[in-house]
Amino acid sequence: MNEYFTPGDFLVLKPVILLVLFGMGVMLTDLLLEKHNKYFNAVTALVGVGFASVAMWMIQSQMNRDGAGVYEAFRGAIVLDSFSIFFTWIFLISTAITIIISIRYLEIEEENHGEHYAIILFATAGMILLATGMDLITLFVSLELMVISIYILTGFLKRDRRSNEAALKYLLLGAFSSGILAYGMSLLYGISNSTNLVEIQSKLAQRPAGDPLVMMAVVTLAAGLFFKIGAVPFHQWLPDVYEGAPHPTTAFMSVGPKAAAFALFLRIFMVPLGPVRDQWLPLLIGVSIATMTLGNLAAISQSNIKRLLGYSAISHVGYLMLGLVSGNDTGLKGISIYLLVYAFMNLGAFTVIVAMRRRDLIGDEIDDMAGLMYKSPTAAVLMVIFLLSLAGIPPTAGFLGKYFIFLSLLETGHYTLAVIAVLYVAVALYYYFRIVSVMFMREPIDKELPSMSPGIRVALGVTAAMTLIIGIYPNPFIEFANRTVLAVMR
Amino acid sequence: MPEVTTAHYIFLSTALFTIGTIGVLTRRNVVIILMSIELILNAVNINLVAFSKQLLSINGQAFAVFIIVDAAAEAAVGLGIIIALFRNKETINADEIDLMKW
Amino acid sequence: MPLQLPAAFQPYFWPTIFILIIILVFPLVAGYIVLLERKVMADIQVRLGPMRVGPHGLLQPIADAVKLLIKEDIIPANADKWVFWLAPVISVTAAFVSFSVIPFSDKFYITDVNIGLLFITAVSSVGILGIILGGWSSNSHYPLLGALRSAAQLVSYEVALGFALIGGLMVASTLSMQGIVKAQLDAGMWFVFYQPVACFIYVVAALAETNRAPFDMPEAESEIVAGYHTEYSGFRFSLYFLAEYSNIVVVSAIAVTLFFGGWLRPFPNVQALDFLRYTPIIAMIVLAGLSFMGAGRESRPPEKIGMAGLGIVCLMLAGLFAMPAVLTWIQGLFWFSLKVALCIYGFIWVRFTFPRYRYDQLMNIGWHWLIPLAIANVIVTGIVMVLKGS
């Protein structure tokens, strides 16, 4: 029995283990810290992320040396392929940036507890596991680790009613959706007598078409996953949660957990539900159209910038789902690239919003950004870059994701869908540029400068640089994404 | 009395799932919404255990253990949030949680 | 098998008998535990305790029971009636259900399930509900406070308790109660020697679990009157009382089973000590002797007669035990009861020796000391077992 696990199994898990250990470490060292040097928690957490990244990099280089391509661990419960490596990097980056932009914000909110960073690290561990998991149970538990961490982060400003409400809404709907998802997973188990996704796939392929159990599993899984990624009609939580959560948390959850949920979404739909593609394709098409429509149209009338970005996030989900609708190489490549650039541009945009949180000003109304150009030209210009990227205007990175998605739609003959999708780009631009016009064409309403802490500066620099670099010289990233696709399609 | 098959258990679980869903969607009291979610998770577990028996595989029961763990974690955090909210707002009605639009 | 039952009911026959015995006998036992408590208290405080009803107050429990049963049953006006009614029932049911897997002896047990210990912990955790609901449904401040305190305390200490049990279980490597006892037989050692820390933690946690002093915060009369059962009276109150004492018995029984060899006699594997088989007979004879001596000292005739009668009953029991079949049958039960009784004595002793903790101290002990200690114990046990195994 002792040979059941090899040290190699744990080697694959090294980044996750490091993150969890550092998470605990942060909570322990927090006890030793005085109130004024709580920022040290963030440093510890960053070091943790750094260690995890190094571990990840080592695994990756070892993988390259071995020429293995795929590491399986725990008897196939987790699979480290280029798909999961790709996502892991997204998670690590978004976590690092979230940590550095949280420091000043939490100080202003007077909630700078070590738990915040610890939970971020735990959530990251959950996300990595979610992207690597190949087993229903592993996936479910990792998912819960991630979402529960985020419920807590959402409600972290516990003296703020909006934060409370957002956390509660998120929790209720999130738990509900987890229940639905679990129901679908239980049906998958019953259908296939296995919790391994690959085995489920092969079992499902043997079922006759229109099998009601399979259908029910598809419907419940889809409903649960739609909740998690925030697709219409299960999107209601998203704008509220984005609005109510602390700014850095909103930034975090709009990127890392979203990408993780999407990784799960892709894994479930591509691997176990792959054989019944005919059954879910119409559903997915309808949902993606509805998602784009609602996300874009609802965003137009928002006055709160986080809410606006929340609706825009919904519309981005619509685009991402289109990649799965076409389901070919290009589409999946599009999804990965999209998620990668989305991480940078969205984090960047939210970093600017975090900087807008000043003493006595929440800074999440669009009007709060008035005249930002006069107060902080750098922030304003970078915000324009991020918003252009979100809208998908070249040469920013956002274009690249959309490019692949549209191309994949054309390749698979979904012309109408492609036209609808591109037209919404224009709508999106309209509401993004409401922010731009406020920043550039209105006089500032107050004298208070944005709080550009060192962390925020670094974050802005990194995200803006990446948004432009990926936009202007995307080749290495496309190659990276190419390998990802191979992993999913195998 | 006809023999009780796995299908019977699935009917039971579907019914329980439906009841839970209705509870989530219609109740105003957030604590009761949380309870309805527990009903849903129990429906899942009934399914899993029935499958476990049907398939002669212990994995379903192991899965059910994890679902229970998850239920516990969710309930703990959820109730914590409810207390935090109650402290600020003095209500636990879902539609009075209206600082933001639903 | 004297009765010819249909095959379908065959396996249910003896358990049913045992259930009936326990349900009928236990309230009486509980009453006598109360008497014991009062007597020990009196002894510790150097007084006599109940002496009026029956010889040495031996009939006091019966009188108390009669009193409780004929008392007026008051339901507060604003109480939630059916919850108020339900709460004590939950408590007492939970306590009684626990008995179903307690191995009173190798023959006298209702059932032996493969999750026995877990079952008991599970069921006893349900008992908390009775307390909470009772406190809440009274619609009164003190009961509610008491109930909340109680729930918090029970939930907190349940963790430590569970971990302590796990320590024992790791040694026993089975959850079945009979299996645990047999494991000790095989090991030739009570598990208290393998798991002294676990045993200690268990005892402390058990004190708290049963709301006993020094952890009787939920019913600290100086602070919150009588805690969750302030508004209860009469029959319902007696149900709570019954539940509390059943719980004492249950936790003692678990302690005995897991740590003190259950129904095994001391040193069961040492052939030389086989004469301990006859201890029940000797004990009965000694008891009879004591009774007779007591009868001699009594001044009033009814009590003289009562004590003498008790002595005679003991003698008759000694005679009964002398029959080999009965002796074999009674063997485990005797040792088990003896150990449980000693445990209960310990409970009582502690109650009158230690002062009550403050609530925050109580929580502090639970969370800061017991739980970490219990976890450490589990870890150390695990490491040792792995090392020994390899």
Next chain:
Amino acid sequence: MNVLPGFFFYLLSAIILGGAILTITRRNAVHSAIWLIVTLLGVAGIYLNQHAEFLAAVQVLVYIGGIMVLFLFVIMLVNLDEAAKQRQFNHQWTIAVGCALALMAELAYFIVKGRESFRFGDTGTGTLNPDAAVIEFLKSCRDIPGLGPGGFLQPNTELIACALYRDYLLPFEIASVLLLVAIVGAVVMAKKEI
């Protein structure tokens, strides 16, 4: 001999469904909680009926002894007497009825389709089923005379242990982190000052 499990199934089903309906319709949150407890007990009974003893005990221990106590605790802390007098349902009846109808339709579909719609996976050896090594291990355990009558599902606790500590070790560890997060989160949320 097969009457009893059948009887229990229907009895428990009635308890579960009745309890569930009462849970979501009671005005008073405490009553809801009590009915939920009844439901949960019924579910535990269902587990026993399915020879999942360990799960039944865990259900009672964690759900009823843990989660429901927490629920009651919170209900009492936030004192819902006022809430009980207010309107209990929101205006989403239509959606709810829609959901219910959809699910009922699905059920009806099952019933119409009949037996062939319930084709479950094949029994036997998935990768994670107890293989020969596990069985040997189990036999080496104390007091297990062999595999019990329920096929592979007995001895229940040991098998679950095998599943948890061997096949699902990873999720088990993740679950421990999950619980840690939940603890920390609950403390962070519920405490006034941390």
Next chain:
Amino acid sequence: MFNNHILSIVLFLPLAGAILLLFVPKEQKNLIRWLANLIALAGFVVSLPLAFWFDSSKDGFQFVEKAIWIPSIGANYALGIDGISLLLIMLTTLLGSIAILSSWTAIEDRVKEYYVFMLTLQSGMLGVFMALDFFLFYVFWEVMLVPMYFLIGIWGGPRKLYAAIKFFIYTLVGSVLMLLGILMLYFWNHTQTGIYTFDIPALQQLTMPTNIQIWVFLAFFVGFAIKVPMFPFHTWLPDAHVEAPTAGSVILAGVLLKMGTYGFLRFSLPMLPNASSDSRIVRAMIFLSIVAIIYGALVSLMQKDMKRLVAYSSVSHLGFCTLGLFALNPNGVAGSIIQQVNHGISTGALFLIVGLIYERRHTREISEFGGISTVMPVFATFFMIMMMSSLGLPTLNGFIGEFVILQGAFEESKVWAAFAVAGIILGAAYLLWLYQRTMFGTLNNPKNEKLKDLNFREVMTLVPLVIWAFWIGLYPKPFFKVLERPVANIIQRVRPDYYAAHPEAFGGPGASRTATPIPASPIAATAPAAIQTGTPATEGGR
């Protein structure tokens, strides 16, 4: 180095200048102005060698630069020009520097940002005309929108926000649909050749099924037609032109609108020959062009605002350009290109002129003016010349363009030509009426009495345009010469049988390579020939 990378240098010089400007403190307004003007002038100067070194006798693209950019999707950094782009690039660099020069006093606040945006815009526009890679083209196409948005939105008139976002959204809707078209071509190219490439010359050789071509054509059409703007898509134009600052309007009218027609020329016609020559599409396009000509002219007649009038006149003039394009014969196409340049010159100048008067009076109401010629004679002279150029007076550039277009249209259908002529007449009407109302008459508005005439800088903004206008009007041969090969290639692709039937047509094998269809002599030779044989010969093909 300079020889091989001249296009890159021309392209990125303004951008580099913009980045340089970023480092100048924003308080140093004059330094910024000087720098910006120098950079713009330098941009024009470095583009001059293009005109000298351009070899009009060579087929295909010249000064080609190619570098691998994104190999994984087959996009390259490829630049190159042919005659069409050469003209438009020269127009861009010239108008760019003029626009920047004209803003010296017009822009007072946020000077630095203004020049940064202007220079960025310049790079974006040049990139569009130079790109030989569709991906690169699209990138520049979109890049250019952003600075324009800011130019309108920050320094624009009272309804600047509305106008800016309207401009942006309209153009974006078009361009995303165009993106779909591009991707469709890309995808088809892959299915046919197995190569993923965005290379424009390669895609120009692509043959696709006609029905797909039509869809792609429609996608392109929306993109380009909005940019042109063709009739139903023109509504953004008056708003954007009116609200934009003068320099913005100049660039907008002078260069940005040309991108639409350039797109038709470069992509729609050669890449989708079957669709472009599909009779339904041609009829629709011609119809829309004629509607634009007449409608633009009529609406111009009713305008009370000078700038708006000029803006609507653009609709009319661009109608001529598209008419010429979809006449699908060498004259039409060549004329269309010339007319594009003309429009850039004359409308750009008119916007400058309107801007000059606006700077003095802060109003553009026609009724506010009258008799200006007495106080501002120099101004009136320039206005006169440019107006004449715009309405197509012989010896000035407008005449050449319109005439050749009419020639091409006439070759295909007399009715088209008739409608177009009506447009010219209306054009003369509104322009002359405008001139009469503002410049002549009595100076009865006291506010106009003190107006200063143009200073040297302002004269210098107009002089180059006047020179160019006369150049084209008097000696257009070099312009037609550089267009010969590209036009011939396009026609060859769209109507392969055309030159067989008309070997002597412009750019055809029969025509002398130097022959240009200017009014003097060749018109007698070419036009009747086209009328005699052209129409019946091609009717079957439509």
